[in-house]
Amino acid sequence: MAKKLLIKKERKVDAEGRKVLVSKFEKHLVDNDKDFSSQFGLIRKTDFKKDSIKVGKEEFFILEPSFIDYYKRLKRLAQIITLKDIGAIITSTGITKDSVVMDAGTGSAGLACFLAKVAKKVISYDINAEHQKTAKKNISELGIKNIEVKKGDIFDEKKIKEKNIDVFILDVAEPWKAVNTAEKVLKKGGFLVSYNPNINQVERFVKALTDNFLFEKAIEVIEREWTVKDRILRPRMKDLGHTGFLTFARKLK
Numbered sequence: 001m002a003k004k005l006l007i008k009k010e011r012k013v014d015a016e017g018r019k020v021l022v023s024k025f026e027k028h029l030v031d032n033d034k035d036f037s038s039q040f041g042l043i044r045k046t047d048f049k050k051d052s053i054k055v056g057k058e059e060f061f062i063l064e065p066s067f068i069d070y071y072k073r074l075k076r077l078a079q080i081i082t083l084k085d086i087g088a089i090i091t092s093t094g095i096t097k098d099s100v101v102m103d104a105g106t107g108s109a110g111l112a113c114f115l116a117k118v119a120k121k122v123i124s125y126d127i128n129a130e131h132q133k134t135a136k137k138n139i140s141e142l143g144i145k146n147i148e149v150k151k152g153d154i155f156d157e158k159k160i161k162e163k164n165i166d167v168f169i170l171d172v173a174e175p176w177k178a179v180n181t182a183e184k185v186l187k188k189g190g191f192l193v194s195y196n197p198n199i200n201q202v203e204r205f206v207k208a209l210t211d212n213f214l215f216e217k218a219i220e221v222i223e224r225e226w227t228v229k230d231r232i233l234r235p236r237m238k239d240l241g242h243t244g245f246l247t248f249a250r251k252l253k
């Protein structure tokens with residue numbers, strides 16, 4: 001369903017010589033065809049045509065949502081690859097509109113959906129039918145047509161028939177079990193990427209790479225958001241957590 005993005009900046013007033021916060025930043029993805037009831041009052045759907053609307057003392061800016069606004073609302077199963085890590089996968093492997101990419105497991109299709117916006121086609125395997133249901137719903141909500149969701153065990157290379165894949169991305173707990181599959185499906189020069197939270201998984205994966213692969217790098221992408229507010233200028237106290245390691249290998253022959 002078509003949506004609008006409503007954004008309200010935080011509002012401060014001058015009181016006793018200092019700025020006092022009276023209302024916080026808000027962001028809402030709302031249906032085009034329904035009035036929106038904000039805590040400050042009703043915003044009618046007929047007002048969505050405007051650039052902004054005043055509700056009491058507050059002003060809501062009305063924007064067309066972009067892909068990322070929809071993406072952030074996807075239903076998530078246990079864990080999806082974070083945006084910073086997706087960025088590193090795309091840029092390190094040079095995925096473009098000509099690339100055919102495969103990933104496993106699909107999970108909520110967080111990674112697959114983002115890849116689909118960049119690549120020509122994404123083939124996404126998962127062993128779990130329930131996860132596939134959520135993934136398909138997410139893919140359909142984003143209106144994405146170039147993902148093929150397939151059911152299968154990625155460790156069983158005999159059952160995986162794809163060939164000539166440009167980039168194969170693993171987000172499974174035991175990626176070393178999928179090295180044989182990677183050898184089979186990747187084109188010569190293709191990239192194998194594994195995303196794992198623990199360094200002992202990385203070690204085992206790298207050890208499992210055959211001579212047909214060049215191990216390129218294992219990295220951790222650290223994103224530190226900073227608070228830039230009045231005199232507070234420092235890294236944010238929260239969100240400094242670890243996500244995962246990315247391991248990159250390239251098929252040589």
Ligand SMILES: C[S@@+](CC[C@H](N)C(=O)[O-])C[C@H]1O[C@@H](n2cnc3c(N)ncnc32)[C@H](O)[C@@H]1O
Pocket residue numbers: 078079080081104105106107108109110111112125126127128131152153154155171172173
């Ligand atoms: C952490 S989730 C993947 C999340 C996904 N990358 C995302 O961004 O939404 C791991 C998925 O791998 C699937 N999986 C585990 N072992 C598998 C296997 N051998 N073959 C295919 N899928 C597998 C699980 O069912 C689960 O859905």
